[in-house]
Each structure stands twice: as structure tokens, then as C-alpha cells.
Amino acid sequence: MTGVPLLDPEIPLPPDFPNRMLTHMFASPIETDIAPSGTLLGLLQRGRGDGWLHALAAPRPDAVAALNHCVLRDPRPDWQLEHRSLYYARLYRELDAPLDAIGEHLFDPVDALEECEQRTGLALSVLGHLVTAGRQDALALLRRYAVTGANWRWALDELAVREDDAGLRELGPAILARFPGTEAGERALIEAVRDSFEPRPWHLWAEDPARSGQRERLARALEIGDFDRWQRQLRPPTPQPGWSVRAVLDWAREGYEQTPRQWREAAAARCLGAVAGPGDREVLLRAAVEGPSPVVRAAALRHLAERGDPAVFELIQRAAEEPDEELAQAAVTAYARMNDDGALRQARGWLERTDELGRTAAVMLARRGSAPDAPGVLAALRRVVRTRGTDAKELRALVEGSARLAIGPAVPVLRHIYRQTISSQLRGHTARALAVTDPTFASGFAVECLWDCEEETREVAAHHAATADARVLDRLRSLAADPAEQEGVQTAVRGRLAPS
Structure with a gap:
């Protein structure tokens, strides 16, 4: 254990902090509540290195129960971006x-x-990684689920990169039995082959010399799937309106008035970029203020913002304060996309706002500001943590800005975010910021980061963790010998272990 306290008393807590701490540990498989960060379950749900170390020190039945809870009730706030499977x-x-x-x-x-x-x-x-580690019971579960389970494609993808040719060939008839020999069944087979993430099993089955009927069926599916992909590349992604500013705006309005509604702001702004000229500025300014629908105003605003029009800031502020949420969000997004010096100067004027426009201004200063902007970025970081908690969407940019501007006084806030956030991605960015700003990082959080669930966080730890801690060298050697470890981590580890 790192021995670092769980909470910093100098960090003001969000208003709902007591309720958050009392949240029930168990929930549905999809909307899993996160346990307090000081508990074994809370640490494992977050994928923290300390969770790993606590689990090994805890009674085995308790550790196994907490581990099963995490795997069966996915705790990741974004399961498509955050890693947990190798960790578990x-x-x-x-x-x-x-x-x-x-x-x-x-x-x-x-x-x-x-x-x-x-x-x-x-x-x-998790089963896929355990197969790589030699667990035959994991292989048996994956094979059985690929044949009978609803999410069989995922199981097949795991097997595709781990099972040998003979094992995969045996699965062919059972997988193909999912697709009856009807017209609908053949269409479903073509879609499954075309959209497969790992095509290796399908090609093996199409080349299986022992099953001629299977070969013919899959050869046809593979051919049609390739043709479908080619056709997709030829289709235009959006309708093409008439090439005039008025026609583009009318096209955006028509989509807004359809049922179901189509919000064509981005597509319309791209079209405006192709057809609008200097003589259309007054039309676009009027559309941004008094357009016949929110999407027309949003498209005009986005176009003007992309061109850096000097009048756009007043228009953005006006739209951001409108009661229509889609329009207000579009205005903030238009400003966030700006990257000229005028937008940066405006950010300093909007920094004290407490709405989303103010938070977007703070993000812009964190990403592009200079040393004099550091106090403002720090104030925004503290304000967001105090009012919106440790998982607010703006925190990644503010944390990265704290590192870029080397804001030493941000360390207590960064430590608090590191401990409390449920996002392993944000924790990784925070670890990198602490590596720059916190002189105790190497002997503190960097040690537990060697066991973190995120590859990039382990890589940071491999560069910085102080080897005076006896666990560090043992862990570095373990990572160097683990074939499942990512290349970036192993490169950093080898650099630390190499004789100087």
C-alpha cells in the first residue's frame, strides 16, 4: 500500500459527497454504482494499483468476491475506452x-x-487474457459461449487471436448453425462475415477441406461482404443540397422540422464552407441571430466561428444564454472549436463565468494559454472539482493544463482527483500531471501506478517509480517477463532495469 491518505482536507468536496459515499455498492449490470475509494471494491472498480495490492493482502474469499463483482458488473464509465480486462x-x-x-x-x-x-x-x-495465460477452464467457457451465447461474436473474436487452427475449425459447423439456410439466414451470415472484427475464423472455415458445403457457403458470403464494403465507400455520407447559402440553411431547417428530427448543424456548416463568400456575411450574421430554427442559427454560428469572424463572440454569448439547450450547446461547441488568437483572448474575458461557456474558456486557456494564465487555470480546476466533482468532462483538459503550465499549487487538487475519480483514463492523465508537479510522486502514487489497469499509467510509473521501494524492482521484473504486457510499458521497464 502506498500509505497516502484518501482525502485531502484542503480540497472542498462536492455538495453531494456524503450521498455519493453512501451509494449502494450493488446495482444493475449496466449502471453499476461505484463504492467509496477507500474500500477494496471501490479500488478494484477504479482499476487502481492499490486495489490490486489490497486484494492480495485481503482474505482470499473477500478478494475473490470483490473481483467477481467488478467483472460481472462492468464499472467503467466508458467501457469502449477504459481498460480493465488485463488488470482483472x-x-x-x-x-x-x-x-x-x-x-x-x-x-x-x-x-x-x-x-x-x-x-x-x-x-x-478477461477470459481471453486467461486463455493466453494457459487457463483451460477459460478456454472451455469461451468455446461454449461462442456456440450458445447471445454475445457470441465477442467470444469468437477472443478465440480468433488465441485459439489454434484446429480448435477454430471444430467450431465452424456450430457457429454456422446459427444461420439457417433461408434467405434471411443467408443475409444474416453475410452481415456477420462482413462486420466481423477478427476475420480469421471465417477464412479458416471457408478453406476447410473437410467441409465442402461450408466452403461454398462462406466463399459466397465473403465475396458479397467485400462487394458491400466497396459500395459503402462510394455512397455519399450526407444528402447534397443546392449550392447556395440560402439552400443550405433551408436544408438544415427542413431536417429540423422532420419527424424524427435531424440536427444537421455540422453538415450544413461544412456545406457553407464550400459555398459562402464574403458577400454572404450579412446573411449569415442575421441567420445566427434570428434564424427560423435553432439549427439554422447553430449552423451559421459554427460557420462564422470557423472563419474567425470578429462579431462571432457576441453571437456565441447570446446563443449560449438561450433557453434552447441544443442551440446553447452548439454555441459553446462552436467556440470550443476555435483555435485563433482572438478566441484565446476572449477566453480570458469569459474565465470567471460559472456556466459551460466559462468552463470552455478555462479549457481553452489550459490547452493554449501561457504562464500568466496559470492562476486562472488553477482557479477553474478548483472550482470544477468543488462544484461538479472529480469526473466532470472538463477535468482532463484542466489536469493536462496543470502539467503543461507546471502549476505546483495544483498538487493537492490533483491528488484528490487521482484518488476519487472513477475514470481510469482521467486518473492516468492526473498521474502524468503529478509526475511533473508533485515532488513526492516517484515515491508515492508512482509505486501503485505500476499495478494500474491502464497501460499508459503503468508506463508513466515505469519511468518514475523510485526503486528504493523493494516492491518496485520486483514489479518491474514481473512486467518485463509478462508476454501480455504492452510494448510501451516493457520498453520503459527495460530502460529502468538496464545497467547504467
Whole structure:
């Protein structure tokens, strides 16, 4: 354990902090509540290195129960970006934990009714890593689920990069039995082959010399799938309106008035970029102020912002204060996309605003500001944590800005974010900021980061963790010898272990 306190008393807590701490630990498989960061479950849900270390020190039944809870109730705020599977698989291996709970979860009757792949995706990914580590029980579960489970494509993708040719060929008839020999079945097969993430099994089955009927069926599916992909590349992504400013704006309005509504702000702004000239400025200014629908105003605003029009800031501020939420958000987004010096100067004027426009101004200063902007960035960082908590969307930019501007007084806030955020991605950015700003990082958080769930966070730790801690060298050697570890981490580890 790092021995670092869980909370910094100097950081004001969000208003809902007591309720957040009392939140029930158990929830649905999709909307999993996160336990307090000082508990074993909370640490494991966040993917923190300290969670790993606490689990190895805890009674084994408690550690296995917490680990199963995490894998069966995916705790990631963004399951498509954040990593947990290798982290949890390594812990299953260290604890020699049984996979019975995963099997019960995969083959629960609800699986046939649940279309969301998030329910089983993390468990299947963990099994994939365990297969790589030699767990035959994990391989058996993956093979069985690929044949009978609802999220079979994910299981097949895991097998595709781990199973040998002979094992995959055996699965061919069972997988193809999912697609009846009807017209609808053939269409479904073509779509499955065309959209597969890992095509290796389909090609193996199409080349299987022992099954001629299977070869013919898949050869046709592969050919049609390739043709479909080619056709997709030829289709224009959006309708093409008439080439005039008025026609573009009318096209945006028509989409807004359809049922269901189509918000064509971005596409219309791109079209305006192709057809609008200097003589159209007054028309666009009027459209941004008094357009017949919010999307027309939004498209005109976005176009003017992309051109850096000097009048756009007043228009953005006016639109950002409108009651129409889509228009207000579009105005803020238009400003956030600006990258000229005028936008940076305006950010300093909007920094004290407490609305989203003010937070966007702070983000711009964090990304592009200079040393004199450091106090303003620090004030915004503290304000966001105090009012919006440790998972606000603006924090990544503010944290990165603290590192870029080397804001030493931000360290207490950064430590608090590191401990409390449920986002392993944000924690990784915070670790990199602490490596720049916190003189105690090497002997503190960097040590636990060696066990973090995120590759980039482990890489930061491999560069910085102080080897005076006996655990550090052992962990560096373990990472160097682990074939599942990512190349960037191993490169950093080898650099630390190489004789100087």
C-alpha cells in the first residue's frame, strides 16, 4: 500500500459527497454504482494499483468476491475506452480464483434477452487474457459461449487471436448453425462475415477441406461482404443540397422540422464552407441571430466561428444564454472549436463565468494559454472539482493544463482527483500531471501506478517509480517477463532495469 491518505482536507468536496459515499455498492449490470475509494471494491472498480495490492493482502474469499463483482458488473464509465480486462485477469491468476461466477453470469437465462454486449463483454475479455495465460477452464467457457451465447461474436473474436487452427475449425459447423439456410439466414451470415472484427475464423472455415458445403457457403458470403464494403465507400455520407447559402440553411431547417428530427448543424456548416463568400456575411450574421430554427442559427454560428469572424463572440454569448439547450450547446461547441488568437483572448474575458461557456474558456486557456494564465487555470480546476466533482468532462483538459503550465499549487487538487475519480483514463492523465508537479510522486502514487489497469499509467510509473521501494524492482521484473504486457510499458521497464 502506498500509505497516502484518501482525502485531502484542503480540497472542498462536492455538495453531494456524503450521498455519493453512501451509494449502494450493488446495482444493475449496466449502471453499476461505484463504492467509496477507500474500500477494496471501490479500488478494484477504479482499476487502481492499490486495489490490486489490497486484494492480495485481503482474505482470499473477500478478494475473490470483490473481483467477481467488478467483472460481472462492468464499472467503467466508458467501457469502449477504459481498460480493465488485463488488470482483472492478472488478479484472477494471482488469486488462483475459480471461474464459476463468470460461467453462471455468461449462461444466465437473461443472456438470451439482453442485446447489450456490455453485459458480458468485460467477462469475455478477461477470459481471453486467461486463455493466453494457459487457463483451460477459460478456454472451455469461451468455446461454449461462442456456440450458445447471445454475445457470441465477442467470444469468437477472443478465440480468433488465441485459439489454434484446429480448435477454430471444430467450431465452424456450430457457429454456422446459427444461420439457417433461408434467405434471411443467408443475409444474416453475410452481415456477420462482413462486420466481423477478427476475420480469421471465417477464412479458416471457408478453406476447410473437410467441409465442402461450408466452403461454398462462406466463399459466397465473403465475396458479397467485400462487394458491400466497396459500395459503402462510394455512397455519399450526407444528402447534397443546392449550392447556395440560402439552400443550405433551408436544408438544415427542413431536417429540423422532420419527424424524427435531424440536427444537421455540422453538415450544413461544412456545406457553407464550400459555398459562402464574403458577400454572404450579412446573411449569415442575421441567420445566427434570428434564424427560423435553432439549427439554422447553430449552423451559421459554427460557420462564422470557423472563419474567425470578429462579431462571432457576441453571437456565441447570446446563443449560449438561450433557453434552447441544443442551440446553447452548439454555441459553446462552436467556440470550443476555435483555435485563433482572438478566441484565446476572449477566453480570458469569459474565465470567471460559472456556466459551460466559462468552463470552455478555462479549457481553452489550459490547452493554449501561457504562464500568466496559470492562476486562472488553477482557479477553474478548483472550482470544477468543488462544484461538479472529480469526473466532470472538463477535468482532463484542466489536469493536462496543470502539467503543461507546471502549476505546483495544483498538487493537492490533483491528488484528490487521482484518488476519487472513477475514470481510469482521467486518473492516468492526473498521474502524468503529478509526475511533473508533485515532488513526492516517484515515491508515492508512482509505486501503485505500476499495478494500474491502464497501460499508459503503468508506463508513466515505469519511468518514475523510485526503486528504493523493494516492491518496485520486483514489479518491474514481473512486467518485463509478462508476454501480455504492452510494448510501451516493457520498453520503459527495460530502460529502468538496464545497467547504467
